[in-house]
Amino acid sequence: MPLSVHIPLAVLLIPYALFLCYFSFYAFFNLYLLLRFGIYNPVAVFVIIIFSAGSIFLLAASSAFLLSYSWSSPMDFSSIINGVKGPLAPLL
Amino acid sequence: MMDLRHIPNQRDQETVKMHLRRFWLAPVGIVFYTTMLYLLPGIAAVAYHARLTTLLAQPLLGPVTAIIICMYILGVWLFGFLEFTDYYLDVWIVTNERIINIEQKGLFTRVASELHLAAIQDATSEVSGPLHTFLDYGNVVVETAAEKIRFVFREVPKPESVKEIILELVEQDKKRHNEELAVDIAEQGGTPQQQAQQSSQTKTGPV
Numbered sequence: 001m002p003l004s005v006h007i008p009l010a011v012l013l014i015p016y017a018l019f020l021c022y023f024s025f026y027a028f029f030n031l032y033l034l035l036r037f038g039i040y041n042p043v044a045v046f047v048i049i050i051f052s053a054g055s056i057f058l059l060a061a062s063s064a065f066l067l068s069y070s071w072s073s074p075m076d077f078s079s080i081i082n083g084v085k086g087p088l089a090p091l092l
Numbered sequence: 093m094m095d096l097r098h099i100p101n102q103r104d105q106e107t108v109k110m111h112l113r114r115f116w117l118a119p120v121g122i123v124f125y126t127t128m129l130y131l132l133p134g135i136a137a138v139a140y141h142a143r144l145t146t147l148l149a150q151p152l153l154g155p156v157t158a159i160i161i162c163m164y165i166l167g168v169w170l171f172g173f174l175e176f177t178d179y180y181l182d183v184w185i186v187t188n189e190r191i192i193n194i195e196q197k198g199l200f201t202r203v204a205s206e207l208h209l210a211a212i213q214d215a216t217s218e219v220s221g222p223l224h225t226f227l228d229y230g231n232v233v234v235e236t237a238a239e240k241i242r243f244v245f246r247e248v249p250k251p252e253s254v255k256e257i258i259l260e261l262v263e264q265d266k267k268r269h270n271e272e273l274a275v276d277i278a279e280q281g282g283t284p285q286q287q288a289q290q291s292s293q294t295k296t297g298p299v
Contacts, residue, residue, distance in 0.1 A: 009155050016159045023166050029199055030170075030177050037181055037194075037202070039111065040093040044180065051173045058169055062162035069155045079151040 010071040020059075027055055096185070100204075103189055109261060112184040112254065114247040115229035119179055126172035133164070174199060184245050186254075188261055191234060193243050205243075209265040213237035215258045217251035234258060 031048060038044045094100075096108045137144055148154045181196035188209075195203045212234055219230035232245040232254045248254055 009152070012155055012159055016163065019163050019166070023170055026170055026174065026199065030173055033177055033181060033196070033199065035093060037196075038093050039183060040095050044093065047173075047176065047180075054169060058166055062166060066155075066158055066162060069158065071155070073151070076151045080153060 006074040008072055009069065009075055011075070013066075013071060016066070027051075099185060099187070099192065106187050106189045108185055108187050110186045110254070110257065112186070112245055112248045114179060114182060115227070115249050117223075117227065117229070118247060119176060122172060122175045122179065126168060126175075129168045129171075130165075182246075184243075184248070186258060186261065188265065191243055191258070207234065207236065207241060207243055209258075209262045210269060211236045211241075212258070212262050215255045215262075217255040219251055228252075232258070 031052065034044060034048055096111060099106075099108060147157050150157075178196055178198070181194065181202070183194050185192040185194070190209060191207045191212075193203075193205050193207070197203065214235045216233045216235075217230060218233065219225055219228070224230050228251075229247055229249045230251040232248060232251045234243040234245070235241070245251070245254065
């Protein structure tokens with residue numbers, strides 16, 4: 001009797017979520033340092049705005065990109081082997 | 093944010109004469125490396141567009157690749173700005189009373205130290221290398237006599253002028269302190285010589 005284990009693809013999002021925690025922590029601390037200890041000038045304000053806006057944009061874009069996948073579907077390990085034999089052969 | 097008109101522990105009549113950061117080539121380098129870290133994989137993605145599309149369409153490898161791409165893009169963005177913060181928060185403030193050296197080491201270590209102009213014995217400028225000479229940037233080393241303290245202004249623009257300004261400020265500081273001392277002595281009565289005599293008599297007075 002074949003053993004079938006259904007692990008949803010969403011498991012892959014765990015390391016991504018951990019990375020997002022790391023990113024958020026460092027981004028907020030970075031902004032805090034610039035706002036708390038930076039010397040006031042227009043360039044610094046411009047950089048803070050660019051960093052904040054860019055971070056929000058990249059987070060939104062990456063979320064939109066990842067949402068295009070169906071994360072509830074089970075992991076299909078056989079697709080890796082099939083991919084190596086088939087369309088991914090020239091890539092790998 | 094810190095305002096240069098109100099620096100920490102500012103004394104009466106203390107004014108900021110200059111504040112320095114590393115030469116503009118440092119932030120340009122950060123922008124260049126960050127751009128390259130985006131551009132090179134971007135070019136590869138365009139060149140191998142068909143294969144990348146196939147990979148992203150795979151049931152398992154597709155999501156894994158998508159996550160790696162997202163993490164890479166966000167990681168490079170964060171790296172670029174952490175480097176900028178490291179550059180931006182390294183600053184040397186020279187006032188008519190002291191030199192304040194603020195160094196940001198990574199994200200969680202910040203070292204601030206100060207040196208009174210009266211303690212400065214010597215200032216040296218160092219420009220080495222063709223690029224440094226052509227663009228006129230380098231190090232300025234400020235040294236004290238007794239305590240062997242060295243302040244190094246790293247990769248600052250126009251190091252020769254910076255050194256000259258510091259030495260000039262040291263001279264002005266010495267003159268100002270001598271004048272203040274003379275005024276204090278005059279207010280207490282007597283000439284400086286008399287005061288000195290009085291003070292030595294007090295110290296070695298009759299047993």
